[in-house]
Amino acid sequence: MARQGMKLHQPEHCLALAENGLSRIHGKVDTQTEALFAITHAHGLAKTGKRRSAIQEVERARAYLAAEQGDEMPFWALAWGPATATVHSRTAKVFETLGDRRGAAEQYAIATASRSPGTYARIVALDLVAQAEMQAAQGGVEQACATWGRAMDAMDGVHSVRTRKAVMVMRRSLTPFRARGLRCAQDLDERAIDFLNG
Known part of the structure; x- marks a missing residue:
């Protein structure tokens, strides 16, 4: 409780x-x-x-x-x-x-x-998302993008409201970096769109 x-x-x-x-x-x-x-x-x-x-x-x-x-x-x-x-x-x-x-x-x-990512894929993905958020908040945007990418990998085949929400939050977090033309942010956003539309 x-x-x-x-x-x-x-x-x-x-x-x-x-x-x-x-x-x-x-x-x-x-x-x-x-x-x-x-x-x-x-x-x-x-x-x-x-x-x-x-x-x-x-x-x-x-x-x-x-x-x-x-x-x-x-x-x-x-x-x-x-x-x-x-x-x-x-x-x-x-x-x-x-x-x-x-x-x-x-x-x-x-x-x-x-x-084990195979057994706990959703939890692993959510921990990776949280890790990426901490990295981004420290200014490590490229490192955060790599971690978010690993989270997206872990989400493959996972159908969860929390993972969908995490991806939507990630997209918002990436907005300023996409606007600056940061390639890893743009690539990750494309993956996120595919995930949300899948």
């Missing part, structure tokens, strides 16, 4: 939900699953402006990932793929919320590399 609230940009109740969830599962699940709860808590802390606590909670989630795994993860905890990939993706969102675009881009890249 905390994650859904953050996706809907309703953070005011998310922190309490994340804290409650984390306190209820502490010591009752494997460390990988506990890492997922900790990183959700970190995101809630970041969304409510608690920067230092958010960074500490990111470190706690990483420590859980690095700990001996113990029991197998429950099936419901694997909904977004391997715990490592999910924690890195959520860490990227924490960094993005805190304004650390470089750190966010790095975490999105690690998350992408930690998932």
Whole structure:
């Protein structure tokens, strides 16, 4: 529920939900699953402006990932793929919320590399889109275009409202670069039009 609230940009109740969830599962699940709860808590802390606590909670989630795994993860905890990939993706969102675009881009890249693109194509594509947005925001337009191109590759065969929306946002982001005649932006826009018309 905390994650859904953050996706809907309703953070005011998310922190309490994340804290409650984390306190209820502490010591009752494997460390990988506990890492997922900790990183959700970190995101809630970041969304409510608690920067230092958010960074500490990111470190706690990483420590859980690095700990001996113990029991197998429950099936419901694997909904977004391997715990490592999910924690890195959520860490990227924490960094993005805190304004650390470089750190966010790095975490999105690690998350992408930690998932099987064939099995998690939509999630991989969305992480690549988010990584490209961070790269573009830092002024790395050509690098962002390359990452957006990889996202378009991952979207091949994916039919999703979120991927379509991501492509439309990408096109808007590329507008000033197309206007300047940047070739990679023009090529990517053509791919985006084909994707949206497909």
